[in-house]
Amino acid sequence: MELLRIYILQLQEINEENSHLKELMTDFEESYSAFVLDLKSNKDFKNLLFATKASNYAEGVASFSLNRNETLGKACEALSIWPHAAIKDSIKNLYKFCSDYPSLRHSGNPSSKIRDLESKDTMLVSLLLISFSGYLNTQVVFE
Numbered sequence: 665m666e667l668l669r670i671y672i673l674q675l676q677e678i679n680e681e682n683s684h685l686k687e688l689m690t691d692f693e694e695s696y697s698a699f700v701l702d703l704k705s706n707k708d709f710k711n712l713l714f715a716t717k718a719s720n721y722a723e724g725v726a727s728f729s730l731n732r733n734e735t736l737g738k739a740c741e742a743l744s745i746w747p748h749a750a751i752k753d754s755i756k757n758l759y760k761f762c763s764d765y766p767s768l769r770h771s772g773n774p775s776s777k778i779r780d781l782e783s784k785d786t787m788l789v790s791l792l793l794i795s796f797s798g799y800l801n802t803q804v805v806f807e
Contacts, residue, residue: 674804675797678728688724692717692794703783712768712781718790719762719769722755725797735759745802755796758789
């Protein structure tokens with residue numbers, strides 16, 4: 665748990681230094697609050713904003729690391745942080761999912777949709793993207 669706490673603190677420090685990343689994280693946190701309220705009210709979760717904001721944050725962190733604006737997929741190709749191609753491919757595939765699933769980031773591809781997203785899908789995708797965000801920034805270290 666100590667490493668997780670350090671990881672989160674480092675992301676917060678980076679956010680404080682960059683107003684764009686701070687805004688993206690605030691958007692993510694607000695969408696998380698709305699997500700939790702929606703679950704507590706026993707409504708069907710239809711708002712994909714939570715995963716969208718996580719994807720936006722990961723893309724912002726990757727662009728910050730490159731010091732230029734890129735899509736998350738292009739940023740992953742440009743970053744030289746990967747110990748294995750499978751790790752790079754996993755985040756690129758998450759980004760592809762976010763771009764391809766209807767109404768998540770873009771209009772998407774309706775024929776690619778196998779089923780409606782459930783709250784556990786949205787939670788998993790969002791947590792993976794936020795977790796990858798620290799990995800995408802070379803200032804975050806585990807020591």
